[in-house]
Amino acid sequence: MAPDSSAAPLATIPAATTTVNAAAPVAAQAQCPYCGVGCGLELKPPANLASVPGAAAAEGQWTARGDRHHPSSLGQVCVKGATVGETLHHNRLTTPLWRERTDQPFTPISWERAFTLLVERIQATLASKGPQALAIYGSGQMLCEDYYLANKLLKGFLGSNNFDSNSRLCMSSAVAGYQRSLGSDGPPCCYDDLDLADLVLLIGTNTAECHPVLFQRLLKRKRKGAGPRLVVVDPRATATSDAADLHLAIRPGTDLALLCGLGHLLLERAGVDPAFVAAHTEGFAELETLWRAWDPARTAAVCGIAAADLRQLAEWWLQASAALSLWSMGVNQSREGTATVAGICNLHLVSGQIGRPGAGPFSLTGQPNAMGGREVGGLAQLLPGYRAVADPEHRAAVERHWGLAPGSIAPQSGLSAWQQIEAMERGELDLWWVVASNPLVSLPSLDRVRAALARCPLVVLSEAYAGTETEAVAHLVLPAAQWSEKEGVMVNSERRVTLCHAFRQPPGEARPDWAVFAELGRRLGFVEPFSFVSAAEVYAEFVALTAGRLCDSSGLSHQLLAEHGPQQWPFPAGTAPGGGQARLYTDHRFPTPSGRARLWADLPLGLAEPPDAAYPLVLTVGRVLGHWHTMTRTAHVARVGKAHPEPLLEVHPMDAARVALADGALARVRSRRGAITAKVRLSERIRPGSVFLPMHWGAAQGELACEANRLMHELGCPISKQPELKGAAVTLAPA
Numbered sequence: 057m058a059p060d061s062s063a064a065p066l067a068t069i070p071a072a073t074t075t076v077n078a079a080a081p082v083a084a085q086a087q088c089p090y091c092g093v094g095c096g097l098e099l100k101p102p103a104n105l106a107s108v109p110g111a112a113a114a115e116g117q118w119t120a121r122g123d124r125h126h127p128s129s130l131g132q133v134c135v136k137g138a139t140v141g142e143t144l145h146h147n148r149l150t151t152p153l154w155r156e157r158t159d160q161p162f163t164p165i166s167w168e169r170a171f172t173l174l175v176e177r178i179q180a181t182l183a184s185k186g187p188q189a190l191a192i193y194g195s196g197q198m199l200c201e202d203y204y205l206a207n208k209l210l211k212g213f214l215g216s217n218n219f220d221s222n223s224r225l226c227m228s229s230a231v232a233g234y235q236r237s238l239g240s241d242g243p244p245c246c247y248d249d250l251d252l253a254d255l256v257l258l259i260g261t262n263t264a265e266c267h268p269v270l271f272q273r274l275l276k277r278k279r280k281g282a283g284p285r286l287v288v289v290d291p292r293a294t295a296t297s298d299a300a301d302l303h304l305a306i307r308p309g310t311d312l313a314l315l316c317g318l319g320h321l322l323l324e325r326a327g328v329d330p331a332f333v334a335a336h337t338e339g340f341a342e343l344e345t346l347w348r349a350w351d352p353a354r355t356a357a358v359c360g361i362a363a364a365d366l367r368q369l370a371e372w373w374l375q376a377s378a379a380l381s382l383w384s385m386g387v388n389q390s391r392e393g394t395a396t397v398a399g400i401c402n403l404h405l406v407s408g409q410i411g412r413p414g415a416g417p418f419s420l421t422g423q424p425n426a427m428g429g430r431e432v433g434g435l436a437q438l439l440p441g442y443r444a445v446a447d448p449e450h451r452a453a454v455e456r457h458w459g460l461a462p463g464s465i466a467p468q469s470g471l472s473a474w475q476q477i478e479a480m481e482r483g484e485l486d487l488w489w490v491v492a493s494n495p496l497v498s499l500p501s502l503d504r505v506r507a508a509l510a511r512c513p514l515v516v517l518s519e520a521y522a523g524t525e526t527e528a529v530a531h532l533v534l535p536a537a538q539w540s541e542k543e544g545v546m547v548n549s550e551r552r553v554t555l556c557h558a559f560r561q562p563p564g565e566a567r568p569d570w571a572v573f574a575e576l577g578r579r580l581g582f583v584e585p586f587s588f589v590s591a592a593e594v595y596a597e598f599v600a601l602t603a604g605r606l607c608d609s610s611g612l613s614h615q616l617l618a619e620h621g622p623q624q625w626p627f628p629a630g631t632a633p634g635g636g637q638a639r640l641y642t643d644h645r646f647p648t649p650s651g652r653a654r655l656w657a658d659l660p661l662g663l664a665e666p667p668d669a670a671y672p673l674v675l676t677v678g679r680v681l682g683h684w685h686t687m688t689r690t691a692h693v694a695r696v697g698k699a700h701p702e703p704l705l706e707v708h709p710m711d712a713a714r715v716a717l718a719d720g721a722l723a724r725v726r727s728r729r730g731a732i733t734a735k736v737r738l739s740e741r742i743r744p745g746s747v748f749l750p751m752h753w754g755a756a757q758g759e760l761a762c763e764a765n766r767l768m769h770e771l772g773c774p775i776s777k778q779p780e781l782k783g784a785a786v787t788l789a790p791a
């Protein structure tokens with residue numbers, strides 16, 4: 057729909073912000089705002105506030121502890137969840153900031169002026185270049201309500217599908233892999249499966265540090281001697297592999313080869329369930345041909361492991377009455393991301409290890425609302441309710457729901473994260489709006505990103521904290537009310553939906569992201585479709601759009617979640633509280649045209665940028681237990697700073713000796729895209745030929761800065777468009 061500027065009335069509806077109970081603050085419930093485990097937290101007000109009715113809770117420090125009533129975590133938390141209360145007030149943005157050029161200082165401006173600027177620039181862009189010159193880059197840390205309205209505005213009312221998010225760097229291969237193999241996104245498993253599996257394959261996941269509460273759940277069973285067997289596939293020894301029965305330290309980028317080798321042994325050892333394959337799958341013949349070519353000797357040579365270890369894994373898979381695979385970024389962030397996800401699904405399908413207790417391919421989501429983001433259509437090819445932009449019926453259904461004329465939603469997928477950068481390089485984007493992400497740390501090839509952004513006339517940043525790396529390249533900064541200060545819904549890895557209550561006042565003029573999109577929609581002239589006054593109303597409109605879809609949440613509402621606690625979807629209208637579905641595909645019917653799951657025979661290809669004589673090492677980049685991504689929150693937690701005082705480059709002593717680097721020395725790490733300096737930690741825990749850096753310390757960390765992503769490349773999976781953030785060829789020298 058074209059915005060009608062002549063009729064654009066000023067906002068007629070008061071700016072919705074947080075309504076915190078005016079009575080004395082009491083304990084509040086929420087999902088932890090960090091990882092996708094989605095533990096329940098109970099927040100206690102600062103002692104001095106508890107007795108002050110109506111006190112502005114912005115100053116005092118709330119304390120978090122595990123919520124024993126949350127079904128996903130039963131009272132457990134890790135260090136990040138436990139210390140989140142310490143992170144909420146430091147260094148916050150309190151007013152919109154504006155500058156014409158990024159070499160000028162910011163000037164504080166009013167929201168009135170910020171909206172006027174946005175409306176003018178959006179309308180000018182629509183008139184000069186059309187909707188394709190607008191893009192939003194969002195985040196799995198937006199609430200469902202934030203996500204939904206940003207998508208409704210951009211994809212529906214402005215006619216641009218260029219809404220993508222950092223989930224492109226995170227879950228996009230899992231999304232594409234599930235869709236391709238099972239016919240729809242949506243993990244088939246639930247956390248109770250961790251208690252029921254007798255083999256757990258942890259592939260490309262450092263669960264102990266990145267999904268700690270789930271890992272503790274596995275360990276608890278192990279300590280009792282009640283299994284399960286744990287097999288870890290990771291080029292590094294990690295806290296996860298320390299607890300494993302078997303660690304396959306494969307060469308980076310050889311996961312798909314490993315899975316083919318495992319398939320080979322299943323064929324050889326009668327590990328295929330012919331009845332299941334015949335009744336519920338298609339494509340077996342091609343897969344069988346592929347697997348036959350990956351005998352143990354070849355697989356072991358390609359993966360750089362002992363054939364005996366592969367045989368051991370196959371043996372345990374054959375013995376397992378319930379096998380569960382857990383994976384995250386070691387699989388998804390790969391040029392073979394989608395193919396490897398399909399490879400995992402293949403194994404579960406041919407052996408009938410899916411759709412029953414303890415068994416299945418279970419992708420662990422990274423961010424707290426990465427799952428919800430998929431449901432609301434938070435990637436450039438998606439529409440709400442697990443719908444696809446490319447599907448005319450899906451577009452029509454969404455257009456009807458939004459009261460739009462047929463044809464309002466553009467038929468082509470929008471630009472993915474890296475395509476947005478490329479569009480800026482070509483001068484094709486006039487507005488790039490970042491919401492709840494810090495891409496100047498987390499995107500690959502950072503120098504190229506910086507240069508691309510310099511060509512975009514308006515970079516908008518919606519952010520909670522001052523002084524981020526992305527602020528340095530922004531023109532307009534909008535202060536965001538964050539978790540704890542706004543009400544809304546998040547969905548965790550096991551499809552469990554939690555209402556996060558608002559229990560603190562936002563600082564200064566900070567506003568919830570959804571309220572900003574709603575007001576902007578009204579000011580652009582779409583008054584009625586954006587006339588929401590509460591997050592609950594936004595959520596109600598969204599869930600109605602999921603009716604009849606796999607992710608049917610139409611029986612949920614803020615009120616039901618507030619009264620009855622977290623619920624799993626599918627949860628169609630009329631479902632009784634607690635009646636959501638724990639597992640998908642229990643009838644072994646899959647949402648494909650034939651009702652059968654698809655087996656895929658993708659050829660293993662390896663890394664997009666393999667090591668060579670000039671750049672002989674593979675740099676991989678990941679996380680540490682205490683820190684969260686770009687540290688806007690966790691840098692303020694003393695306990696975490698003590699545990700992880702500085703970024704260290706893990707190097708195997710053999711690789712270090714070759715270039716005369718000692719433990720603690722400074723190394724110059726160079727890739728085809730640039731060079732950084734990092735302090736060396738010699739470690740036999742990493743595979744020779746690989747080095748590791750944490751992702752967390754961006755340019756804003758001053759002396760400690762260690763910008764790993766200046767070295768990484770943007771090449772990625774051709775299907776999911778997820779960059780290979782786990783592998784770049786580098787060379788080391790003493791600094």
Ligand SMILES: Nc1nc2c(c(=O)[nH]1)N[C@H]1C(S)=C(S)[C@@H](COP(=O)(O)OP(=O)(O)OC[C@H]3O[C@@H](n4cnc5c(=O)[nH]c(N)nc54)[C@H](O)[C@@H]3O)O[C@H]1N2
Pocket residue numbers: 091092226259260261262263265266267289290291292294307308309310311383384385386387421422423676677678679680681682683684685782
């Ligand atoms: N503490 C903490 N926890 C977090 C986060 C955080 O920032 N801090 N972030 C959250 C988010 S958004 C995400 S996405 C998850 C990520 O969770 P994980 O995926 O578990 O974390 P990473 O450290 O990125 O990568 C996992 C492992 O992949 C290995 N790896 C590298 N290359 C390969 C390969 O080719 N094959 C295999 N099999 N493995 C490889 C790395 O050595 C690393 O140990 O964590 C979530 N939880």
Ligand SMILES: Nc1nc2c(c(=O)[nH]1)N[C@H]1C(S)=C(S)[C@@H](COP(=O)(O)OP(=O)(O)OC[C@H]3O[C@@H](n4cnc5c(=O)[nH]c(N)nc54)[C@H](O)[C@@H]3O)O[C@H]1N2
Pocket residue numbers: 195197198222223225226227385389422423491492493494495496497498499500518519520521524536537538539569677678679684685686687688689751764765768781782
């Ligand atoms: N090499 C390499 N690169 C990686 C990865 C890797 O493993 N290796 N991992 C990738 C993955 S999986 C991910 S998920 C990304 C993460 O990368 P980012 O998304 O860039 O990391 P965060 O620090 O979580 O950024 C979230 C930002 O949102 C702000 N924020 C918090 N709450 C709110 C809110 O309510 N509203 C608004 N507007 N802002 C808010 C925070 O202060 C923070 O600045 O990094 C990716 N990059």
Ligand code: SF4
Pocket residue numbers: 088089090091092093094095132133134135136137138266267268269270
């Ligand atoms: S495991 Fe994840 S969700 Fe649970 S407390 Fe830790 S960071 Fe939060």
Ligand SMILES: [Mo]
Pocket residue numbers: 225226227422423
């Ligand atoms: Mo992530």
